[in-house]
Amino acid sequence: MRAEYVVGEAAANLRRNMLLVVGAILAVFVSLFMTYMALIVNEMARKSTIRWQEGITIVAWLDDSDLATHSAIQSEVQGWDEVKRAEYVDKLATWEEFQVFFADQPELIQEADASAMPASVRLELIDNETHATVVARLSRIPGVDDVDEATDAIEDTLEASRLLNTGGIVLGVALGLSAVVMISNTVRMAIYARREEIGIMKLVGASNWFVRTPFLLEGLVEGLVGGALAFLAGWFGYRTFISNLDLGIIQTQVSDSFLISRGLMVLLFAAAAGAIGSLVGLRRYLQESD
Secondary structure, eight states: OHHHHHHHHHHHHHHHTHHHHHHHHHHHHHHHHHHHHHHHHHHHHHHHHHHHHTTOEEEEEEOSOOHHHHHHHHHHHHTSTTEEEEEEEOHHHHHHHHHHHTTTOHHHHHHSOGGGOOOEEEEEESOGGGHHHHHHHHHTSTTEEEEEOOHHHHHHHHHHHHHHHHHHHHHHHHHHHHHHHHHHHHHHHHHHTTHHHHHHHHHTTOOHHHHHHHHHHHHHHHHHHHHHHHHHHHHHHIIIIITTOOBTTBOOOOOHHHHHHHHHHHHHHHHHHHHHHHHHHHHHHHHHHO
8 A cells, every 4th residue: 555655645646746856857857968969079189099090000110231220120019018910021022002192293303213222110009108118119129220200290190089078068957956956846846846845744744755855756756757868869879870970080880789778777877867856855844844
């Protein structure tokens, strides 16, 4: 009978205060929809920066030492912890690249000397944050004439990665906090409208938890409905509009597992926020009636 009373009372409260209930649900929906989309955008930024960093290489130009020396340099560099791959490019391959690169300048190709093309070892790093250390080590190896590295481009890429990821996290936290505030205030407005009812229940001997439970269930329902709407709107919005966009260097593909896991997080957060909003809103009136 107690369970029937709690469910029945919560349902009655939802029906009697439909306008406030709709307002609470919309508050949850708007805040958590924006939070969910912020999480998706942050994941897109994370994957994009990973792709931007892929294949960035450091080129160590070698002197005219024999092949054995060149192979020894490649083997040494390949063994470094910072290096993902060290590829040896001989003079012939360098000459072929030169011809392709300057295909629109045939006079330059005619004047160039194929035998003067240097061999090189080209590096792909595990973590581009270590590029300065790797360049310094390469420069000290006998047989390495010069080292080319796109320092500015690498630093710009790494800085963009930091800014995008930090911005996404900050935005998600800010929107999440705003969702808590909006849910709490909206639920408290609904409870304030029924403060006299709460007082009467206390007068006839109802315990605090007996009073709280229907409102707690009501807050859970409002939070879950708003969170579910935010999850569905975010899912279909992403699938319909964002995933089909061609934004060039921006990676727009996000896995279903990520969408589902973050959607479940949104639902849990919505339920918790609804319950907390109800408990916080009731606390004042229960204390006043004691």
